[in-house]
Every structure is written in structure tokens, then in C-alpha cells.
Amino acid sequence: MSMLEISNLTATAGEKDILKGITLNVNAGEVHAIMGPNGSGKSTLAQVLAGHPSYEVTGGTVLFEGEDLLELEPEERAHKGVFLAFQYPIEIPGVSNAYFLRSAYNAMRVARGGEEVDPMEFLDVMEEKLRIVEMNEDMLARSVNMGFSGGEKKRNEILQMAVLEPKLAILDETDSGLDIDALRVVAEGVNKLRRDDNATIVVTHYQRLLNYIVPDFVHVLAGGRIIRSGGKELALELEEKGYDWLLQEAHA
Amino acid sequence: MSTEIEALVGREYQYGFVTDIEADTIPPGLSEDVVRLISAKKEEPEWLLEWRLKAYRRWLTMTEPTWPNVQYPAIDYQAVRYYSAPVTANPLGSLDEVDPKLLDTYKKLGIPLNEQKMLAGVAVDAVFDSVSVGTTYKAELAKHGIVFCSFSEAVHEHPELIRKYLGSVVPYSDNFFAALNSAVFSDGSFCYIPKGVKCPMELSTYFRINAADTGQFERTLIVAEEGASVSYLEGCTAPKRSTNQLHAAVVELIALDNATIKYSTVQNWYAGDENGVGGIYNFVTKRGKAMTNAKISWTQVETGSAITWKYPSVILQGDNSVGEFYSVAVVNNMQQADTGTKMIHVGKNTKSNIVSKGISAGRGQNSYRGMVKVLPKASGARNYTQCDSMLIGNACGAHTFPYIEINNNTATLEHEASTTKIGEDQIFYLKQRGMSAENAVSMIVAGFCKEVFKELPMEFALEAQQLLGITLEGSVG
Numbered sequence: 001m002s003m004l005e006i007s008n009l010t011a012t013a014g015e016k017d018i019l020k021g022i023t024l025n026v027n028a029g030e031v032h033a034i035m036g037p038n039g040s041g042k043s044t045l046a047q048v049l050a051g052h053p054s055y056e057v058t059g060g061t062v063l064f065e066g067e068d069l070l071e072l073e074p075e076e077r078a079h080k081g082v083f084l085a086f087q088y089p090i091e092i093p094g095v096s097n098a099y100f101l102r103s104a105y106n107a108m109r110v111a112r113g114g115e116e117v118d119p120m121e122f123l124d125v126m127e128e129k130l131r132i133v134e135m136n137e138d139m140l141a142r143s144v145n146m147g148f149s150g151g152e153k154k155r156n157e158i159l160q161m162a163v164l165e166p167k168l169a170i171l172d173e174t175d176s177g178l179d180i181d182a183l184r185v186v187a188e189g190v191n192k193l194r195r196d197d198n199a200t201i202v203v204t205h206y207q208r209l210l211n212y213i214v215p216d217f218v219h220v221l222a223g224g225r226i227i228r229s230g231g232k233e234l235a236l237e238l239e240e241k242g243y244d245w246l247l248q249e250a251h252a
Numbered sequence: 253m254s255t256e257i258e259a260l261v262g263r264e265y266q267y268g269f270v271t272d273i274e275a276d277t278i279p280p281g282l283s284e285d286v287v288r289l290i291s292a293k294k295e296e297p298e299w300l301l302e303w304r305l306k307a308y309r310r311w312l313t314m315t316e317p318t319w320p321n322v323q324y325p326a327i328d329y330q331a332v333r334y335y336s337a338p339v340t341a342n343p344l345g346s347l348d349e350v351d352p353k354l355l356d357t358y359k360k361l362g363i364p365l366n367e368q369k370m371l372a373g374v375a376v377d378a379v380f381d382s383v384s385v386g387t388t389y390k391a392e393l394a395k396h397g398i399v400f401c402s403f404s405e406a407v408h409e410h411p412e413l414i415r416k417y418l419g420s421v422v423p424y425s426d427n428f429f430a431a432l433n434s435a436v437f438s439d440g441s442f443c444y445i446p447k448g449v450k451c452p453m454e455l456s457t458y459f460r461i462n463a464a465d466t467g468q469f470e471r472t473l474i475v476a477e478e479g480a481s482v483s484y485l486e487g488c489t490a491p492k493r494s495t496n497q498l499h500a501a502v503v504e505l506i507a508l509d510n511a512t513i514k515y516s517t518v519q520n521w522y523a524g525d526e527n528g529v530g531g532i533y534n535f536v537t538k539r540g541k542a543m544t545n546a547k548i549s550w551t552q553v554e555t556g557s558a559i560t561w562k563y564p565s566v567i568l569q570g571d572n573s574v575g576e577f578y579s580v581a582v583v584n585n586m587q588q589a590d591t592g593t594k595m596i597h598v599g600k601n602t603k604s605n606i607v608s609k610g611i612s613a614g615r616g617q618n619s620y621r622g623m624v625k626v627l628p629k630a631s632g633a634r635n636y637t638q639c640d641s642m643l644i645g646n647a648c649g650a651h652t653f654p655y656i657e658i659n660n661n662t663a664t665l666e667h668e669a670s671t672t673k674i675g676e677d678q679i680f681y682l683k684q685r686g687m688s689a690e691n692a693v694s695m696i697v698a699g700f701c702k703e704v705f706k707e708l709p710m711e712f713a714l715e716a717q718q719l720l721g722i723t724l725e726g727s728v729g
Contacts, residue, residue, distance in 0.1 A: 050684050075684075093699050095695055107686035164686070
């Protein structure tokens with residue numbers, strides 16, 4: 001049994017069909033890259049897996065560790081170990097990053113039958129996690145994502161991932177808007193969190209991120225379907241030739 | 253999303269019980285005789301009766317204000333009872349003789365009055381309908397020369413102070429509801445902090461309306477002499493009833509030179525049901541006068557009442573005096589609030605700061621109404637106003653009515669305003685991080701109110717937390 005089994009998944013946003021039959025298996029220890037042109041449904045797939053209420057699943061199944069993921073509320077999916085690093089991290093005025101992170105950490109612990117940690121204990125947890133994304137402690141005192149630069153927001157997403165230690169991490173265009181240094185920090189953070197018992201889905205438009213986070217599999221999504229799957233070399237081919245040749249092949 | 257938010261903001265009112273206690277209640281109706289009767293029951297001196305009668309006669313000539321952005325059927329002032337007191341209450345405030353039923357009532361409200369279980373560091377005056385039933389820590393406070401007692405007791409024990417300050421900030425002729433209160437007020441709290449004394453504990457009054465069809469008309473007077481300082485808290489609840497009840501209070505604060513008064517309110521009167529049946533009409537006049545270098549700070553968390561009409565204000569009389577107003581007002585279901593402040597800059601280099609956070613849910617209507625007035629001699633006056641509204645759902649409303657009147661060109665005023673809606677994306681983000689929808693909304697609202705909550709004393713921050721269903725941990729400074 002794979003960790004994640006997506007079968008013939010279809011989904012709509014309002015009246016519009018976005019996902020038109022996605023089938024994908026992800027095993028523990030694997031990194032899958034989902035690539036594709038703008039508007040192909042990459043981000044929708046990420047959001048649907050996390051349970052965003054703007055999308056309606058119209059068909060197919062998604063099993064996570066054998067359990068029907070689509071039946072679960074977003075927070076229940078999170079408790080099971082599904083994490084989405086947002087393309088556009090949300091700002092929450094007046095709520096400190098430290099409080100937000102600790103609330104999330106404690107919510108997960110309690111949902112999994114553990115006990116909450118107090119602020120002092122949590123600081124110890126944070127010390128190590130901050131190093132993973134090369135972030136300073138003063139980031140913790142600021143309001144969640146308020147006034148953060150693009151790079152800081154994305155680093156903050158990876159920090160949350162480091163704190164919550166998901167089984168399945170879905171990175172939605174984590175590379176967008178990052179300069180090369182920030183990209184390196186973010187990618188290294190993700191690599192440090194890779195283990196045999198977790199899996200990562202990297203959604204990206206560009207091959208660039210995959211120089212740092214090397215995928216086991218690359219899937220090309222276009223028009224709401226996976227039109228090609230391959231190894232990491234497929235990403236390099238796309239970098240060289242663009243998406244058009246694949247789209248034409250798919251239409252042929 | 254909306255059902256989850258409704259579940260959060262629409263929680264059952266926890267304080268809606270009625271205490272079954274024998275009461276001395278006068279028949280409904282208002283006349284000079286009723287005013288005389290109230291005064292006689294309180295064995296008041298002649299001068300106070302005269303003051304009440306002047307207020308009553310003035311009230312007869314006045315009309316109810318219609319400018320607030322609230323709607324309610326006309327109030328029949330002859331249908332209201334103006335006095336109701338538990339027969340076993342002890343007007344002199346000794347806790348030993350208080351009816352156990354009353355102690356029990358306050359215990360249920362989370363305000364233990366018996367000596368062993370009193371809130372540490374908080375002295376409480378408990379007002380039940382028209383009378384004070386007891387005041388804690390009086391002896392301890394007396395050691396510092398601080399007077400903290402019921403208004404009725406102060407009339408007898410400290411008549412010179414009452415006579416000097418009563419009506420000195422809010423004259424009986426001030427407005428319709430202040431005049432009504434001046435005529436029929438029954439009890440309330442009196443605090444007096446002598447020169448140079450920093451009050452060693454929080455002083456607080458807990459107001460409870462119990463009797464049906466009865467209005468509560470309390471009066472609070474706080475005097476901080478030169479260099480004194482005090483922090484005062486006020487809480488209020490009432491039973492659930494299907495009829496509206498009138499609450500028309502007056503609060504006067506006097507901060508003499510270099511004195512500081514911090515006044516905090518958590519208002520949780522019964523708000524009526526989801527269809528707007530029942531609830532308290534909360535028509536309150538609160539005003540402070542700050543002399544040279546003095547500071548008056550109002551903090552309010554208004555969550556209850558069917559209708560709130562309330563503008564805690566500061567007259568910045570002395571040079572360099574400071575006025576502050578921090579407010580969170582929440583309306584849900586059919587609640588209506590028209591609340592804000594007036595900052596009247598009279599002295600030179602006076603400063604005022606206004607932070608208002610309005611939260612509207614259900615079909616609630618929330619209005620901020622504020623006035624900043626700079627008089628001709630107030631050179632160097634400064635005001636900063638921040639006025640933020642948050643909408644939860646699609647059927648509520650937020651309104652802002654700022655008035656500015658400047659008569660001195662050296663004044664500096666800033667006004668910032670914003671309106672936000674709790675977004676589906678914000679809630680989804682927090683849910684994706686494992687939080688329930690309820691905790692997500694709580695966190696977003698707590699963040700929105702943070703600047704106000706951090707002004708609340710710790711004891712009240714906890715009550716505010718329970719009230720809004722908010723985890724304040726980490727957001728209270």
C-alpha cells in the first residue's frame with residue numbers, strides 16, 4: 001500500500017472543471033515533483049489534497065495510509081500528517097508567530113493523544129527548528145507573515161513544516177518569488193527534513209528548485225491530467241524544451 | 253464556515269439564571285413621589301433629595317436622544333420599577349451578615365465574596381439590583397486611607413466628598429439618561445484615593461440585575477487626589493428575560509494633578525435571544541476630568557446588551573493631561589451598539605489616544621461614534637485615533653462616525669480606520685495547521701483585539717477570554 005493513492009480524481013472550482021482525472025501513488029521516502037504550465041491544475045491538486053473549501057471533488061478517491069482522505073476536515077488531514085506549504089502564506093495580524101506555531105504544535109499533539117507543551121518547553125523545540133531554515137528568534141515575536149518579505153514567508157512555511165513534522169508535505173510553488181539565496185535555504189531546509197518514513201510532493205513551474213530538491217519522480221500536469229511521468233531527467237528535458245512539445249504530443 | 257462561526261459566537265449565555273430572593277420592590281412608575289421614596293429608603297440628607305428632584309424636573313423637560321444609530325420601540329418609563337432591593341441585604345456592607353443566597357449568586361458568577369475565597373489582589377463591591385450587598389477588603393484599604401464602599405454608604409460616611417464631586421463631571425442636566433439616573437439612582441460604588449497614594453490592589457464593582465421589569469441606575473464616583481493612582485474594574489451580568497430592561501448608569505472620574513485613573517469594563521449584560529427578544533438597554537454616561545499632568549484611561553470590552561449607547565470620555569482640563577480609550581465592542585444576533593468616546597482638549601499639550609475595535613456577527617449592527625474637540629487654548633494638543641472593524645458573515649454591519657472639531661491650529665490629529673472580514677483563507681490556513689475552526693476564529697479575533705486586551709488588568713483579561721471564547725495566552729502583554 002502506498003502512503004498516498006490518488007485515483008481518477010476530478011474537482012471543480014465553481015462551474016469550472018479543473019482536475020479531470022488524476023491518478024498518482026506516492027510511497028514513503030519518495031519525492032514527487034508535479035510540473036506543468038500555468039493553469040494546469042497543479043495548485044488545485046495541492047489545495048484539494050489539503051481540503052480547501054473553494055474546490056469541490058466531483059469524482060475519484062484519495063487514500064492516505066489506506067484511509068479516505070476526502071472524508072476528513074482540513075484539520076483532521078493535518079492531524080494525520082498532511083501538510084501544505086502555501087504558495088501565498090496568509091497574514092494574521094496581532095498573532096505572534098511563536099503563539100501561532102505553538103498553537104499548531106499543541107493542536108497536533110493533542111489530536112494525536114499527547115499533551116500540550118508550555119511556552120518554555122516550546123522554545124527549546126524551536127531552537128533546533130529555527131536553525132533548519134536559518135531563521136532568527138526575532139521572527140517569532142512578529143505577527144504571522146505580517147510585513148514578511150517573500151523569502152521570509154516561504155521560510156516560515158518550511159519552519160512550520162519542521163515544527164509539525166508531517167508524513168506528507170506538499171510544497172505549492174514554494175520557489176515562486178524567491179531569489180537564489182532564499183531558494184537554497186528553503187530547499188536545504190526541505191532536504192534536512194527528508195526521511196525514509198515521510199514523503200514530499202513538490203509543485204513547481206520551474207526546474208530550478210529541482211536542482212536542490214532532487215525528485216524521484218516527475219509528473220507533468222496539463223489541462224487537469226497527468227500527461228507524462230518520468231524520473232528526474234524529465235524535468236531537465238522540460239527545462240530545455242519547454243512544455244509545448246509535450247502538450248502537442250498529448251493532443252496528437 | 254458560517255455554522256462553525258455561529259457556534260462560536262452564538263454560545264449560550266452562562267449568566268442567565270435568576271436568584272429567588274425576597275425583595276423590597278416598589279411598584280412601576282416614576283413621579284416626584286418615587287424620587288422621594290427612593291431617597292427616603294436610603295435615608296438621604298435633604299440636599300441630595302433636592303438634587304434628585306432638580307434632576308427629575310429637568311428630565312421631564314428633556315427628550316430621549318434619537319441620533320444614535322440604533323432602533324428600538326419607545327420605552328414606557330412608567331412601566332419600569334425604579335427600586336428593588338433584597339430585604340436581607342445589608343446596606344452598610346458588612347459581609348458577615350449577607351444573605352447566603354446572595355453570596356451564592358456571586359459565587360455562581362465567579363465572584364466569591366466570603367473572606368477565605370476572595371479574589372487575591374482585587375477588592376469587590378457587589379451591587380445587586382438597587383443596592384450594594386457587600387464590599388471586600390475594606391479594612392485593608394482603609395489602612396492606606398483609601399475609601400472604597402457603596403455609594404449609599406459614602407453618602408452617610410463621607411458626605412463632604414460626595415457633595416463636592418457628585419455631578420461635577422456629569423451634571424444632572426447633561427443628557428436625558430444622565431438626568432434620569434440623577435433622579436432615581438439607587439446605589440453604585442465610591443472610591444477615594446488620598447493624595448500620593450497608589451492603590452495597592454485592583455478595585456472592582458460587580459453589577460447584577462436580578463429583579464424583573466426593574467431598571468438599574470447606578471452611579472460610580474472615583475476621586476484620585478494629587479499624585480494618587482488607581483485601577484478600577486467593572487463587570488455586569490443579568491438574567492435571561494424576554495422583556496427588555498433598562499440600565500442607565502453614570503460614572504464620574506476625577507483625576508487631580510498628577511493622578512492616574514485606569515477604568516476597565518467587561519460588559520456582559522444579557523443580550524437578548526437570536527431573534528432580538530429581551531436583553532438589556534445599556535444607556536450609560538461615563539466621563540472623567542483630568543487635571544494637570546493627570547491621566548485617565550478607559551478600557552472596555554462590550555459583548556452584552558441588546559443595545560449599547562455609551563461614550564466613555566475625558567475632559568483634558570489640565571495642561572499635559574492624557575486621555576485614553578481602548579474599546580472592543582462585539583455585536584451578534586440582533587444586538588446593536590453605538591459606542592465610542594469624546595476627547596475634549598482644554599489644556600495645553602494635552603494628548604489623547606483612541607483605539608476602537610468593532611466586531612460584528614450575525615445580524616448585529618456596530619457603530620463607532622467618536623468626537624475629538626480641541627478648544628482655542630489647547631495649543632500643542634495631539635490625538636491619535638485608530639478605528640478598526642471586523643465583519644463575520646454577510647448579514648451584519650459596521651459603521652463609523654468620527655467627529656473632529658479643531659479650534660487651535662497647533663493641534664495634531666491622526667485618524668486611521670480599517671474594515672476587514674474574517675476570510676475563508678485565514679481559517680483554512682489555521683485549520684491546515686491542525687486547529688479547529690473555533691480556535692482559528694478565536695485566534696484571528698484575539699489578534700484583531702490585541703491592542704485593547706493588553707490594556708486590561710490580568711484578572712479581567714481572563715474574563716474577556718472566556719467571553720469571546722478566545723485563547724489570550726501569548727497575546728496579552
